[in-house]
Amino acid sequence: EIYLKGMTGAVPRLPADPSRLAEMAAARLGPGPVGYVAGSAGSGSTERANRAALDRYRIVPRMLRDTSRRDLSVELLGTRLAAPLALAPIGVLSIMHPDAEAAAARAAAAQGVPFVLSSASSTPMEQVAEAMGDGERWFQLYWGKDREVTKSFLDRARSSGFTALLVTLDTPLLAWRPRDLDQAYLPFLRGVGTANYFTDPAFQAGLAKPVHEDLDAAVLHFVRMFGDPGKTWEDLAFLREHWDGPIVLKGILHPDDARRAEAAGMDGVVVSNHGGRQVAGSIGAAEALPGVVDAVGDRLAVLFDSGIRTGDDVFKALALGARAVLLGRPYAYGLGLDGQAGVEHVIRCVLGEFELTMALSGHTDAARLTRDALA
Numbered sequence: 425e426i427y428l429k430g431m432t433g434a435v436p437r438l439p440a441d442p443s444r445l446a447e448m449a450a451a452r453l454g455p456g457p458v459g460y461v462a463g464s465a466g467s468g469s470t471e472r473a474n475r476a477a478l479d480r481y482r483i484v485p486r487m488l489r490d491t492s493r494r495d496l497s498v499e500l501l502g503t504r505l506a507a508p509l510a511l512a513p514i515g516v517l518s519i520m521h522p523d524a525e526a527a528a529a530r531a532a533a534a535q536g537v538p539f540v541l542s543s544a545s546s547t548p549m550e551q552v553a554e555a556m557g558d559g560e561r562w563f564q565l566y567w568g569k570d571r572e573v574t575k576s577f578l579d580r581a582r583s584s585g586f587t588a589l590l591v592t593l594d595t596p597l598l599a600w601r602p603r604d605l606d607q608a609y610l611p612f613l614r615g616v617g618t619a620n621y622f623t624d625p626a627f628q629a630g631l632a633k634p635v636h637e638d639l640d641a642a643v644l645h646f647v648r649m650f651g652d653p654g655k656t657w658e659d660l661a662f663l664r665e666h667w668d669g670p671i672v673l674k675g676i677l678h679p680d681d682a683r684r685a686e687a688a689g690m691d692g693v694v695v696s697n698h699g700g701r702q703v704a705g706s707i708g709a710a711e712a713l714p715g716v717v718d719a720v721g722d723r724l725a726v727l728f729d730s731g732i733r734t735g736d737d738v739f740k741a742l743a744l745g746a747r748a749v750l751l752g753r754p755y756a757y758g759l760g761l762d763g764q765a766g767v768e769h770v771i772r773c774v775l776g777e778f779e780l781t782m783a784l785s786g787h788t789d790a791a792r793l794t795r796d797a798l799a
């Protein structure tokens with residue numbers, strides 16, 4: 425399609441290369457928004473490890489195997505996805521673009537990939553659901569101290585058509601993130617990242633005065649209940665009791681934790697280190713993937729994120745045993761640069777390159793990639 429349009433002299437507005445996309449975002453959007461997305465924990469060593477871990481695996485292409493028909497679809501959490509990709513939960517997307525989560529969600533729906541909405545959305549979940557029509561959507565829970573708010577979030581998500589629940593376990597506290605510290609986390613503190621909370625009846629019930637009458641008190645209440653480092657595996661029973669759809673634990677890096685997820689009746693895990701934004705000095709997420717797949721991969725849905733930039737990254741994650749991947753930072757840059765169209769561009773580039781990578785290395789079925797494809 426791009427080459428054909430090129431015949432008329434039209435070239436794409438955004439680059440196909442994710443590094444150039446990030447550079448363009450840095451140049452056009454400025455240090456505040458880009459610092460929020462690009463920032464990671466400590467000196468950035470985990471984010472670098474994510475890339476190094478994926479780069480260590482190399483694809484070994486095979487020749488003369490009819491690849492004229494290709495199937496990107498995969499079976500996951502009881503549904504068939506057109507492609508092994510979903511948009512990762514990213515909080516406060518209003519920092520990148522005024523249309524924020526609604527634009528990203530519409531892009532996902534238009535491209536037929538699931539959208540995972542963050543608890544820390546700058547748009548209430550009901551509005552995001554409305555923007556998506558019947559597009560597949562999953563809700564990401566930040567599992568805070570207030571049980572009533574958690575229950576209310578689950579009720580709202582269920583009635584807004586979110587089918588699966590992703591529970592992020594790696595963020596009971598916000599990590600040491602120098603770029604956010606240097607900005608004093610202003611976007612959050614101004615309240616833009618808290619629309620799901622501020623519009624929530626259970627959250628509002630915990631306030632002495634309405635949000636608009638005492639914003640400082642509301643923000644303080646939010647900060648106090650947002651994370652809960654006291655949670656343990658036993659607490660998962662509460663979520664199992666209040667959510668009847670699939671539950672996926674996000675942030676699993678150890679095979680024993682994957683086994684505990686299974687024992688707790690969970691349906692899947694996301695092997696992820698939050699894009700290197702939580703524990704500095706941790707292993708690259710792709711290093712953890714084979715061990716988790718070996719532990720639970722034939723019984724639980726294993727998803728992967730942290731470092732996915734290109735189609736060959738998707739290929740490697742699937743060959744290592746992930747059922748699907750979550751795409752993070754690249755779509756946030758696409759959103760910042762060109763709203764919904766920018767996100768669609770990024771999704772199409774990654775999937776286009778993934779399909780070509782499969783075909784050129786001799787594979788036709790995304791659901792059947794195995795480690796044999798890698799060295």
Ligand code: FNR
Nearest residue numbers: 461512513514515542592698699730731732752753
């Ligand atoms: C995130 N991530 C994240 N995860 C989550 O569960 N809830 C959230 O609200 C957020 N917010 C968020 C904001 C920003 C700016 C980024 C970059 C990431 C983590 C996200 O879902 C995913 O795990 C990472 O983005 C994967 O890393 P890469 O591939 O983007 O580097």
